Amino acid sequence: MRPIDLVTLPLAALWQQKTRTCLTTLGVVFGAFVLSASLSINDGVQQTISRESGRDDVLRRIDVFPSWRRQQPAAPAEEVVVEGKMSDAKRARIRQALAAYNARQTGDDNGVMLTPETLGKLAGIKHVLTVEPDARQSAFANLNGHSESLVLNSARPGDPAHVGRLVAGRFLEDPSEHSAVVSEFLLYRCGITDEESVESILGKKLRVEVRRSRQQPGITVYLVKPDGAERTREEAEALAKVARGLPMLLDKLGLTPDEVKLLRPDSASEPSELEDEYVDEFSVVGVVRDPDEREKNDRRWWESNVDGEVFLPYQAAADFFFRFPQQREWGVSSARLLVDRLENVKEVFRQVKELGLTGNAAIEFIERERFQWLMVFGGMTCVAAVALMVAAMGIANTMLMSVLERTREIGIMKAVGAAGAHIQFIFLAEGALIGAVGGALGLLMAWAVSYPGDAWVRSMVAREMNIELKQAIFVFPPWLALTVMLFALLVTTLAAVYPAWRAARIDPVAALRHE
């Protein structure tokens, strides 16, 4: 037999039973469709997750936070004395609670803070490129003769989230440079209202003052303003004077001696400085506009905070932050590590945890997401495979019937020269043709459906998650088409193996007598 006949004979046989062939093929089409759609959307979603989350090196970042959990156990619970008569179980419970309570009271349960020492350890971890402490703190900024209460933000040099909002000058270029970028709204509040004047602020000094109350026994005074506004620099200075003088005025407030004693610790009997003040100056190198609504809303959880009026480079901000002794002890609220390569992120994160710190690595979140989707689409693929298996059983059944119906035809073929192998191949080829046509149609159908499907998913993602997807969710790479076609071919050909074997074994003499 010639190769062309190995195709035309099975085709002719299938064509002869059009309805049956169509129905049989339909099962394969459905299975191939579900399989294609499942593989397509799985690959597309995985790619989209990687693409969307892979922007700005987000997968190489680890956000580290201090750990407030006790690292070293407090005094052993066994050493805690529990008084009273009670059951052993209750005694054990009270002992545990007392141990924890005592630890909290004595401050023994402090965890690992992001102090300069800890940040140094983080920077020393192999594969860590940079450590960006989030050293934001409230301060007074003096510019153009005005003093404004605000939050000093630390920023990463060249951060695109800020660079895109520049209206004058440049953005920060070095983590340690003694420069600042300010918002145009701060300039407005400082009296620089004309647009032409904005440029004039570049190169000027921004004087920054930070005042911190000392955490020591005594009386603290707060000023609550009717409009809830922040205290001004002048108000802060006045409050500091009140706090310093108040312990000495207790005798004149009509209090009993015992009450005076309660409120005036020995150390507060003499006037002392209750606040520290740190001052520094930064050159203004750039001006940014405030973020618009879209920039605020479209910001992803891993992207920088774009709100703020003064941005210092993160290292300079941290140096300024740690000038205050208690802040050196408490540490910064978080730090962001940048790892050299993606494959080292997990190892670095492990070492971060070993230091007793907590954190988030985007890659872990992404991997969890990808795993979840993999499970969902893995399930869909299983359903598709089952559908194809069911279709295969249908094919096997149909072909067995076909063998029976075509017994005489098989006998005739054998009588005129067909070998058993020819007959076997004809039936196998029929199965394969059903698989090829069904697989191709299923693939085609999935591809056709992907267009409205893609539009729907994109609109849903845009509506629900406010993410504008730039590329398709359904993807059809060559391997997918090849996999679907091969799988459909394999399943249907395997389904034809037994019928083909039966057909090949038909005795021609008996077959020619078959009615």
Added chain:
Amino acid sequence: MSSAAIAGSTVGFAVRTANLTRCYGTTAAPVFALRGLTLDVARGERLALLGKSGSGKSTLLNLLGGLDRPTSGKLSVADRDLERLSARDLARFRSTAVGVIFQAFNLIASRTAAENVELPMIFAGVGPRERRAAARQALEAVGLSQRLAHRPAQLSGGENQRVAVARALVNRPQIVLADEPTGNLDSNTAREVMGLILTHVREHGATLILVTHDEELARESTDRVVRLKDGQLI
């Protein structure tokens, strides 16, 4: 007669059988269709096999046509010891060395007359263009040039048998086996069909083995008549 004797003396013979036996059924209850049949047919000879139903005529024809294998004995057809051939070689033998014409035509209903005639050539490995031309020529030779694209259901009994004749002869077989080829035809058509077969046999020097009930047809169409009864020559 020994196998060596047959093998050494097939020259000049189209068919040689020795102690050919075909047994159906079980060992406990065997049914002998042929019992030690020995028969020689010369090349180009036209032989008629006569006998009643169940005498073993069709069984012998099936064995000669390579459709069945003997239970025992020797069988040489067209210089091939059929009992020794593999299944693949036997299939090739069927498609090239012999042409079988059945009483019931045995055409594939879903295929046209031309496609039915092409069938043996497909399994013989003849190319599509070549076999289409050969099929057309064979059908023209049996007077069916206008019926190439007709299916068996669209043809008369005589026409169907002509298609079957064209199919059996298209590969120019050395041996033509005809099993009651006119059994389902009226006398005129039967004469026409038989005439076609004999013409081919004469023109190509082929050997004809004709199975029939019709003594007159046997005498008119063949050189020799042998009779079978209970699986043996009488």
